[in-house]
Amino acid sequence: AQKVTQAQTEISVVEKEDVTLDCVYETRDTTYYLFWYKQPPSGELVFLIRRNSFDEQNEISGRYSWNFQKSTSSFNFTITASQVVDSAVYFCALSEATSGTYKYIFGTGTRLKVLA
Amino acid sequence: ETGVTQTPRHLVMGMTNKKSLKCEQHLGHNAMYWYKQSAKKPLELMFVYNFKEQTENNSVPSRFSPECPNSSHLFLHLHTLQPEDSALYLCASSQDEYEAFFGQGTRLTVV
Numbered sequence: 634a635q636k637v638t639q640a641q642t643e644i645s646v647v648e649k650e651d652v653t654l655d656c657v658y659e660t661r662d663t664t665y666y667l668f669w670y671k672q673p674p675s676g677e678l679v680f681l682i683r684r685n686s687f688d689e690q691n692e693i694s695g696r697y698s699w700n701f702q703k704s705t706s707s708f709n710f711t712i713t714a715s716q717v718v719d720s721a722v723y724f725c726a727l728s729e730a731t732s733g734t735y736k737y738i739f740g741t742g743t744r745l746k747v748l749a
Numbered sequence: 750e751t752g753v754t755q756t757p758r759h760l761v762m763g764m765t766n767k768k769s770l771k772c773e774q775h776l777g778h779n780a781m782y783w784y785k786q787s788a789k790k791p792l793e794l795m796f797v798y799n800f801k802e803q804t805e806n807n808s809v810p811s812r813f814s815p816e817c818p819n820s821s822h823l824f825l826h827l828h829t830l831q832p833e834d835s836a837l838y839l840c841a842s843s844q845d846e847y848e849a850f851f852g853q854g855t856r857l858t859v860v
Contacts, residue, residue: 666846668848668849670851675853676837676839676853676854676856677851677852677853677854678839678841678851679851680848680849680850683847683848685846724792728846728849730846731804731805732804733799733804734780734797734799734804734805735780735843735845735846736782736794736797736805737782737794737841737843737849738794739791739792741791741792742791742792
C-alpha cells in the first residue's frame with residue numbers, strides 16, 4: 634500500500650537558519666512520482682516540485698533544495714537561510730497510476746514556523 | 750481566471766440542510782479530485798474523476814455525493830451532514846502523472 638510519512642509535526646527555526654523537512658514513502662511500484670507542496674494560512678496548496686522515480690538527481694531552486702534517495706525511500710526538502718515568509722505547512726505526496734488514473738497520497742504535513 | 754476555482758469559500762450549514770460545493774478548472778486537465786482536510790485526518794482523498802468518470806471512492810459516506818458533468822466542473826452535494834464533517838474541502842485537477850493543482854478550498858462548518 635502507498636504511504637507517506639512526515640515524522641516532524643512542527644519545526645521552529647530562527648530566521649536565516651537552514652531547515653530540513655523529512656519525507657519517507659512506501660510503494661510497491663517501480664514507477665511513481667513524488668511532490669512537495671506548501672500550504673500557507675490562506676489554505677491553497679502550492680506546488681513546489683515533482684520528481685519521478687527514475688530521476689534521483691538532486692535539485693536546487695533558489696533557497697530550496699531536494700534530496701531524493703531511493704535506497705532509503707526518502708525525499709527530503711531543505712530550505713536554506715529561512716525567511717518568515719517560509720512559515721507554512723509543507724506536505725510531501727506520492728502519486729501512482731491506478732486503473733489509468735493518478736491519485737495523490739499525502740503525508741500529514743510539517744508545520745514550519747520561522748521566527749524573526 | 751485562476752487555475753482551479755472553488756465556491757463558496759466559506760459555508761455554514763445545519764445538519765438538515767442540503768448544499769453543494771462547486772469546483773471549476775480552467776487548465777484543460779483530465780482528472781479532478783475532492784480532498785477533505787481536517788485536524789484529525791489531514792488531506793484525505795475522497796473522490797477521483799477521470800474524463801468525467803468516477804475512478805475512486807475512498808469509502809466516503811453517502812451523505813457526500815459527487816457529480817462531474819464534464820472534465821472542467823466538479824460538484825460535491827452535501828445532505829444531512831454531521832458536525833464531524835466540518836473541515837476544509839479541497840478540489841484539485843491534474844493531467845496524467847503531473848502535479849495536481851488545488852483550489853483555495855471551502856471551509857465548511859456544520860452546526
